[in-house]
Structures are given as C-alpha cells and as structure tokens.
Amino acid sequence: MKKEILLEWRQRYAINGILLYLVSTIFICYLSFNVKANQLNPVTWNTIFWIIILFTSISAIAKSFIQEKQERYLYYYWLLKPQVLITARIIYNGLLMLILGLAGFIIYAIVLGNPIQDVTLFILNLVLASISFSSALTMISAIASKANSNQTLMAILGFPVILPMLLMIIKVSKNALDGLPRDASYSEIATLLAINLIIGAVSYLLFPYIWRS
Template identity: 70%
Template sequence: MKKEFKQEWRNRYALNGILLYLVCTIFICYLSFNVRTNQLTPITWNALFWIIMLFASVNAVAKSFMGEKSERQLYYYTIVSPQALIIARVLYNSMLLLLMSFVGFAFYSLILGNPVQDQTLFLINLFLASIGFSSTLTLISAIASKAGSNQTLMAILGFPILLPILLMVIKVSKNAMDGLDWSSSLDELLTLLAINLIVGAVSYLLFPYLWRT
C-alpha cells in the first residue's frame, strides 16, 4: 500500500483526472437539466448519481493491473506474495473510491441539490457500494490484464457482477431519499455486505492461481 500511495502521489494526474471527470460530468448534468426550473426529479437525481459513480469507479480502478507492464508484474511476483498484493490493491482502491465518492456526493449535492432525507443511510450505502466496486473491479482488472489488458473483456466481466450491486444501492438510495425506516433497507444492506465479503474472499483465494499464469 505504501508503494501504491507513493506511485499515486508521483502521478497525481490520474487522481486529478478522475476528479476533473466528476466535476465536468456533474456540471454538464446541471446545464442539461436546468435545475433552476426544477426539471430534475428525485428519481432522475438518483439514477444520474449512480451512473456517474459507476463510470468514475471503472476509470479509477481499471489501471490497477491493466496499467502495468508484464515486466513490472514479474518483478512483483518475485518479491511479494499474491495475497499481499491483491489485499493491498483492494484496500488502496477502496480508499480511492471512498474519497472520490464522498467528494463527488458533496459536489453533486452542491450543484444539483440534495433531496436525500436520511443522510446517514445514504452515506452507509455509498460506503458499501464503494467497497463493492473496488473489490469487484480490482479482480476484473487483474483478469483482463492477463488477457492483454482488454478493456472490452473488463466491461463484459464487470457488468453481470456489478449489476446486483447497482440494483441494491439504487433501491437503498431511493429509500434514503424517501426517508423510509431502516428496516425497509436492511435486507439490501446485508446483501451488499455479503457480496463484498464473497468477492473479497474469492479474490483472496483465486488470485494466486491467476497470478501464476
């Protein structure tokens, strides 16, 4: 993780590019929907937010393995265990997506308003979604890197795995916007937590076999 932070600090253009993407996309939504005339409904607000977060997450995590040359990956193979590498990447990407998500949510709320009634539930949902996106996309990035860094393969593999996460987070977000009781979102939150644990366990167990190929 220390190496990841140093590398990100050295190449700050990557983080700056992601933040710029967030700012520009949100501002384009503001111009397109003309919020001053109240044309942006809560349902549209929710859908736009998660579309922006999804594509920003893909852009942020895709470089985990796909942005590295095979020579560097071979060097990592000689000095660290595969378990340590995948855990470090997942934790680092989780921190990166958490930062990006909360900054994006703050700016999104500032520009397009904030119709969320239960802020705590929405933030917990955002936290679990960021962890889920990170663990899923990190493993997919590793698989795609072994197939010649194929972006198309990453999209094909990512969609069926990310779809259940998106369905859960959109529903919980809608409940938070409506101010419903937490009991109505408990099943979805537990499902999100279970998906995160399963994907994390699968990454830990299967990555060593992938790393040796």
C-alpha cells in the first residue's frame, strides 16, 4: 500500500486526470440540466450521481494491473506473496474510491443541490459502494491484464458483476433521499456486505492461479 501511495503521489497526473474528469462531468450536468431554472428531480439526481461514480471507479481502478509491465510482474513475483498483493490493491483502491466518492458527492451537492434527507445513510452507502467497486474491479483488472484487449475485456467482465451491486446501491441511496426508516435498507446493505465478502474471498483464493500464469 505504501508503494501504491508513493507512486500515486509521484505520478499525480493520473489522479489529477480522474479529478478533472469528475469535476468536468458534474459541471456538464449542471449546464445541461440548467439547475438555476428548475430544481433537479431527486431520482434524476441519484441516477446521474451513481453513473458518474461508476465511470470514475472504472477509470481509477482499471489501471491497477493493466498499467503494469511484465518485468514489474516478475519483480513482484519474487518479492511478495500474491495474496498480499491483491489484498493491498483492493484496500488501496477502496480508499482511493472513498476519497473520490466523497469529493464527488461534496462537489455534486454544491453544484446540483442536496436533496438527501438521511445523509448518514447515504455516506454509509457510499462507503459500501467504494468497497464493492474496489473488490470487484480490482480482480477484474487482474484478469483483464492477461489479455491483449484488456480494456475491452474489463468492460465485458465488469458489467455483469457491477450491475447487481449498482442496483442495490441505487436503492439504498434512494431510501436515503426519501428519508425512509433505515431498517428498509438493511436487506440491501446485508446483501452488499455478503457480495463483498464473497468477492474478497474468491479474489484471495483465485488470484495466485492468475499470478502464476
């Protein structure tokens, strides 16, 4: 994790590019919906926010393994265990997505308004979403890095995994927008936690086989 943070700090153009993408997308939404003239519908607000976060996640996490050169893989192979590498990447990407998600939410709420009635539940949902996107997309990035058309393969593999997560995330955030009792979201939150545990366990067990190839 320390290595990932140091590399990200030295190569700040990558994180700066992602932040620029995040801010510019929100600003385009502001111009397109003309928020000054009419208040944005909460359902539309919620949908656009998660679309922005999803594509930001893909941009941020796709580089986890795809950007690595074969020589560096060989160096990692002799330096550490594969379980250590995949765990560190998932944790780091989760923290990165949490920072980007919170920054995106603050900017989005300032520019397009904040119709959320239960902010605590929405932030909790954002934390779970960051973990979910990180655990799923990190492993998919590792699989896609072994193919020639890795970006295309990542999109193909990522869609069926991310879609059920995204549906539950959107439902929980909709409950937060409407101010519904928190127990109405418990089943979706429990399901998200279960999916994260399953993906984390599968990544921990199967990544060594991908690593050896």
